[in-house]
Amino acid sequence: MPPKLCKYALIALLTAILSIHLDLPKLNFLFNPNSVASAQTTDPRKAEADRLLEQGNQQYQISQFEAALQSWQQALIIYREIKNRLGEGQSLGNLGLAYLNLGDYPKAIEYQQQSLAIAREIKDRLGEGQSLGNLGLAYYSLGDYPRAIEYQQQILAIAREIKNRSGEGQSLGNLGLAYYSLGDYSKAIEYQQQSLAIAHEIKDRQGEGQSLGNLGVAYYFLGDYPKAIEYQQQRLAIAREIKDRQGEGQSLGNLGVAYYFLGDYPKAIEYQQQRLAIAREIKDRRGEGQSLGNLGVAYYFLGDYPKAIEYQQQSLAIAHEIKDRQGEGQSLGNLGVAYYFLGDYPKAIEYQQQRLAIAREIKNRQGEGQSLGNLGLAYYSLGDYPKAIEYQQQWLAIAREIKDRLGEGAALGNLGLAYLSLGDYPKAIEYLQQVLAIAREIKDRLSEGRSLGNLGLAYSSLGDYPKAIEYQQQHLAIAREIKDRLGEGQSLNNLGLALYKSGNLIAAEKTLYEAIKVKESLRDKRLSDTNKVSIFETQRVTYITLQQVLIAQNKVDAALEISERGRARAFVELLSSRLNKANSDMKSLSAPTVNEIKQIAKQQNSTLVQYSIIYDYFKVEGKLKSQESELYIWVIKPNGEVTFQRQDIKPLWQKQNTSLSALVDGVLRTIPVLSLSENICYC
Template sequence: MTRTVIGDMVKGRYITAERLRVAVHACGVPGLQVSRWLETFSLISRRAAGASSFVRVPVPSGIHGQGQHLPSLVPVVAGLPRDVPDLIGRSEELDALLGQTGGGRVMSIHTVDGMAGVGKTALVIHASYRLAERFPDGQFFVDLHAHTPGKAFTDPADVLADLLTDIGVDPQQLPDTLASRRTMWRDYTATHRILLVLDDAADHAQVEPLLPSGQGCLTLITSRSRLVALDAAVPLAVDILDPTGAAELFWMLSRRVPGTGEDAAVEQIVRLCGYLPLAIVLLAGRLAHHPKWSISILATEFATTQNRLSELAAGPRAVHAAFDMSYRNLPPHRQRLFRRLGLHPGRDIDAYAVTALDDITLDSARSELDSLYTDNLIEETSPGRYRMHDLLREYARTLARAESEDHSARPIDRLLSYFQFTAHTANQYLTRSSHRVVLNLESPPSESPGFPDSTAALTWLQSERLNLLACIDFAVNTDRRAQTVGLTYAISSFLRSQVPRPHAISLHQQATAAAHQIGDRIGEASSLLALADLRQLLGDYSSTAELSQQALTIFRGIDHRLGTADALGSLGWALWRLGDLAGAADLHQQALTIFRRIGERLGEANALDDLGRIEGQIGNYQTAHQLHAQALTIYRDLENHIGHAGALHGLGLTSHRLGDYPRAIELHTQALRMYRALRERLGEASALHDLARTHRQIGDYTTATDLQTHALDIYRDLAHHHGEANALHEIACTHHQIGDHDHASELHTRALDIYRRIGNLAGEAQALAGIARAQAATSTNTQSATELFERALSIYRQIGSREGEAETLNDLGTLMTQIREPTKGQQFHQQALELAREMQSPLEEARAREGLARCWVQRGSPAHAIDELRDATAMYTRIGAAEKERATTYMAQLQHLQQESTAETVIET
C-alpha cells in the first residue's frame, strides 16, 4: 500500500473494501475482527450509495494469485471529490464536455488545459458528476501532483497500483513493473465502463500508461500544459471568466447581494483579479468572513496595494504558490525568458520582440513562445502574438525585479531599440517628410520584420500600437529621454493619423521637453514641427505658426538645411490657412529652393504639392495643375504612397476648377482608394469632400449629400474643425441648389462660427457669401445680402484669392439684377469675367456671361443677351455643369420672345 493510498484513507477519501482489509490487517487487527470491519464498511457503503453499488466482478486474467481469488463481492469505486454545486461562467465548456461524451460512441480521452487557477479541476469534477451514471463500473479520481507544492510528480506505477487495488487486486499480487501493471489495468478496463479523472498532469508520458483501453471508458485529464503529444485526445482550453461570470462568482462566494450600490467596486475587483477564478475565490472568501467590510474599501485597497499577489492567499491556497510551481518546472533558459516577459511594458509580444528582449535567434524565440504557450503561461491573442495574464505578468515582473538593475535594464533597452528601429522603418511608408532625427541606437536589433509595402507597414504599426505607446510611457517614466524622443519621432506620422489628437499632442510635448533637457536640438525642433502639424489639424493656426517659427529658429541656428526647409513649409501652411496666400507661397518657394539644392526629392515633392494648393486658391489654375503633376511624378518615383494620394487629390482640385468634372471625379476617386488603403482618415475625408463638391457641381445632389455627410462624420471623429466647417459649407451649398434656402443659411452660419473660431479667413468669406446667397434667394433682405457679399469680397481681396473674388463678384451681379440694378450688375459680372479668363475658370466665366445676359435683357438688349447666353450654355455643356439646363431654358425663352417681338414681356419677368 503506497503512501498516497494511506494518506487518502486517513482523510476519508477513496476507501474501498480491499484497501480497508489490507489496512486493518497491517494494523494487527485479528482475522475475525477484520470480517466485522468489512461487514460494517459494506453496510455503510450500501446506505450511502444503494445496494446496486455492489456488483459481482469477473476476475481478469492475471489477477488470480496462486490459490487466491478476489472476493466475489467488490464495491464499485465512486471516488470523485466533492462537487461544486454551482459552476458559474462555464456553461459553454461544460456543454462541450457533456456533448462530446454523450450519445453514441464515447470520445474516450479529453484533455482540459489552462493556466494555474483558471478552474480546470472544478469544471472536470462537475462534469464527472453529470456523467457518472453512464459509467456503472466506477468513477476514479487521481491527483497526479504536477504542481502541488512539496510533492513530486506522481509515479504512474504507483497510480496503477492504487487503481488495481481499488478494483480488487490483492496488493500482494500486484506486478512489479510498470508495463505489467499497465497490461493488467487495460485488461480490466477492456470489459468495464469506467470514468477516470487524471488531475494536474505533468505531460503525456505521465498519463499515457494510465489510459483505459475500453471504448466504453472515459478519461478526463486536466493539465496546465497543452498535451499535444497525447494521441486521439480531444482538447478543451479553459480561459479566464468573462466579466459577467467573474462578478457573479464574486457575489456568490462573498455572500453579498448585487444591486446594493457596489456593483462598480465588484467590477473593479474582478478586473484586478484578471478574471482568474482562483484569485476571485480567495478574495471573495476573505470578504465572506468579514461581513462588516465594505466592498468599495476592499476594491480601493486592492487597487493600490504594491503586491496584489500577496493579497490573494488563504492558508495553503495562494495564487503566488500556484504560479511558483509552474515557473519551477521550466528549464533555466525558459525561466529567464519568462522573467523578462514580465518587464515588457506592453500588452502582447511576438517573436521579433522576444528576439530583442531575450537576445536570442528568431527561430529560438518562436520555439520558446510555443513552449510557454503549451505550458499555458502565455495565451495566443492572434496568430504569432502572445500575452501574459495580468497576474502572471505581475509575478514575472516581481521575479525580474529581484535581479540586479543592470541585468534587467539591458533587455528593456534592447526591446526599446527594436521598437524604435522597426517603427522608424514602417513610418517611412506613411510620411510626407524626410527623416531629420538620425537613429542612434545602443543596441540595434538583430532581427526586424521587413515591409514590402505601405499596407504591411501600417498593419505592423496598428498591431503594435498599444505596445509602442506603452514603450514611450515607460521611457518617460524611467527618464530614458533619448528613447522618449526617438520612439515618439519614429511614429510621428502614425500618431498624426491613428491616435487621438490630445494624446498625440501630449506625447510630442513630452518629447520636446526631453530633447531640450538633453540638448538634442534636432530632436527638439523636429518635435516642435510635429506639434505644429497637430495644431494645424485642430485649426489652431496661430499656434502652428508660432511652433513652426520656433523650429525654424533652431534649425537655422544649427545650420540644418533639411530642417530649415521643413520648418519653412510648416510656417507656409499656417500662413495659407490664416489667409496670407502671398506670404505662404513665398515660404514654400524658399523651401523648394533648399530642397532642390540639397537633393532632397521628397521635400521637393512636398513643396511642389503645397505650392499647387496655394496657387489653386489664388486662381492660377494651370500653374497649380503643373505643380501637382510635378509632385506626382516624384512621389511615384519614390513610391511614397501618401504623397501620391495627395498629389492625385490636388490634380482633382485643379481639374474641377478647370471644369473637367469627369477627370476630377476620376482623380478624387483614385485618391480616395489610396487613402483608404493607407487608412489615412483625414485624407479620406478630404477626398470625399471634394468628390462630393464635384458631384454637386454636375447636379448629382443625392450622391453629393451622401459623400459630404460621410466626410463630415470623419472630420468630427478626428476633431478636424476646418474640415468640419468645409463639409457644413458644402452641404449648405447643396441645400441652396435644391431650393432649401433656410436650411442652407443655418448650415452656413454654423460653418461661419467654426471658421471665425479657428481664424480661417477664406472659410469665413465663403460662409458669409453662402449666407448672403440664401438671403438673396428668398428676397427677404437684399440689403443684408449685399453687405454680406461685400464683406466676403473684401476678405477675398485681402488674402489674394481671385477664385473667391470671381465667385463673389458673380453673386453680387446676380443680386443687382434681382433688385433691378442692371448697370451695377453688369459691372460686377464684367469684373468676374475678366478674372475668370485670367484663371481659365470655365464655370465662373459661364456664370459671368449668363449674368451679363440677364443684365442686357433688363437694359432692353435681348440680342446681346442671346449672344452671351450662347457662350454660357456652350461652356456649361462642355464642362457638364448643372447650370446648363437653367441657361438653356432661359435662352430658348428669349429666342422665342424675340421672334415674336415681345421682349418687353421678358423684361417684366
C-alpha cells in the first residue's frame, strides 16, 4: 500500500495540535469576582478595603488584570490588619482569579487554596464553593481535567446542600466543559442540558445563554455545524435581550468560529469584526485581543498570510500591554502557525520557541507541552524525524505529568505517524494502539476512529491487508455513527486501497466510488482550507487508485471518465481559489462523460489523446517520496473508437534522474503553438 496515505492522516491531526487560539471552551467560564455583599459600616478602614475590592472588580472586568491585582492586594492588607476574615478570603480568591487570567496557574491555585481554607474556617459555604469552583477552573487551564472534575463535583455537592440553584447550574456547566475537553461530548452535552434546565427554571437568562453557547461549542466539535450555529444564535438573542454586551460579543465570536469550521471565512470574519467592535466599545481589551487573533486565524486559512500576521501582531501587542502572558504566548504560537503555513519553518520554530519560553516562565505546563508538540511538527515538516520525535516525547512526558489525556493521545499519535513515515511499523503500531486505548478510555470517538484508521494504514504498509481492512471498516463505522463526514471519506479511501491491494477489485471499485461521492459532497460544503487540502489530496489519490482498479477489470471507458472527473475537480478548485468563489457556486463545471468526449472528437473531427500519470511511493534515505510509475493513455478517434495503452515510466527517474512532468514542461517551452488546422488534441 502506498505509505503516503499516512501523510493524510497526519494532516487531520496537525490542525488539532497547532494550538490555534479560538478560546472555545473558556468563553463561558464564570470568572466572576466574589460579591462584596457587606453591610454599610462606619469603620473607615473597612470602607476603604471594600472600595478597593470593588475597584479591583471593575478593573478586572475590563481586563486590567495588573491594576486589579494592585487594588486587591491593597484590600487584602487592610482586611488582614482589621482581622476581617471574610474580606480577606474574598481578596485572596479574587487575586487567584487575576493570576488565573494572567496564566500563572500555580500562583492562582495557591491563592484559591488560601481562600478555601478561610471559607472553611468561618463556615462560609458559599465562599467555599466559589473557591472550589475556581480551583477547578485553574486545574482545567492546566489540562488536569480529572482534578478539575473533582473540584467541580465538590462545588456541585455544596450548591445542592445549601440549595444554591444558580451555583448548581454553573458547576454543572463547568463539568460539561471539562468533559468536553476530555472528548466525551455526550456527557458534556448531558451536563450542559442540566445546567440549561436549571437556568430556565430560576429564570437566569444569562446562565441560560451561557449553557446554550456551550452546547453550541460541543455540537460543532461533533461536526454538527447547523446545530452549533442554532445554539449560538439562541445565545446571541438572549444576550441582546438582556443587554449583556460582553455575552453578545462572545456569541458573535463563537458564531464566527462555527463558520470558520465550515470554511466560510468571509462570514467568520464578519462575526469576528462585530465581536471586535463590541470589545472595543466596552473596553474589553482581552476580548479585543482574542478577536484580533481569531481574525488572524481566518485570514491565514484564506491564504492571506500578511493580513493574518498583521492581526496576530495586534493581538500580541494587546496581550503585552495588559500583561497577559498567556495571551502573549498564544499570539506568538499563532504567528508560528502562520509562518508554518507559509513554509517558513525556521521562523515558525523561532516563534514557537518564544511561546515555549513564556509557557515555562508562567509555569503553564499545558502551553509548554503544546509548544513542544508544535516544534515537533515543524521539524517533521523539515524531514528531521529524530528531532520531531524528541519534541513529541517531551510533550508526551508533560501531558502525562499534568494528566492531560487529550494531549497525551495527540503526542502519541504524532509519534506513531513519525515512526510510520520512518518505516518502523511495529513501533508505529505500538504508539497508535496506545492512542486508541486513551481515546476509548475518555470516550473520544473522533480520536478513536482516527486511531483505527491510522492502525489500518500501518498494517497496510506491512502488507497485512485483512487486518488493514478490518481497522478501516471500524473507522468507517465510527465516522458514520458520529457523522464525521471527513473521516468517512478518508476511511472509504483507505479501505478501497486496501481492498485493491488484497485483490478484491469489485469491492474496491464500489468503495472508492463511495469515497469520491463523500469527498465531493464535502467540498461543496465549504470546509476549512486545512481540511480541503486533505480532501483534495486524498481525492487525487482516490481518482488514481480507482483508475487502476477499473483498468485491472478492463473497464477502459469508466477509467477515462474517472480520469476526467478528477481533472474537473482540480479545475474547479483552481477557479474557486482564483475567483474567490465557493465550489457550490461552480457545480455546472462537471466532468464530461465518455459519450460526450466521443461527441467532441466527432464534432471537431479530431483525435483526442488523454493521459493520466499513476504514482507509486518509495522510501529514499528514510523518507517517503512519490514517483511517477505508469502513464495511462486513451486515444479517442472521430469515429468514436477508444483505444487504451499503458507505459512504464519508472526508468525516467530510475536511470535518467528526471520525470515525465519535467520533460513535458521542457518540450512545451520549445515548441510553437499548434495551428488551428491540427487534427490531434492532447488533453
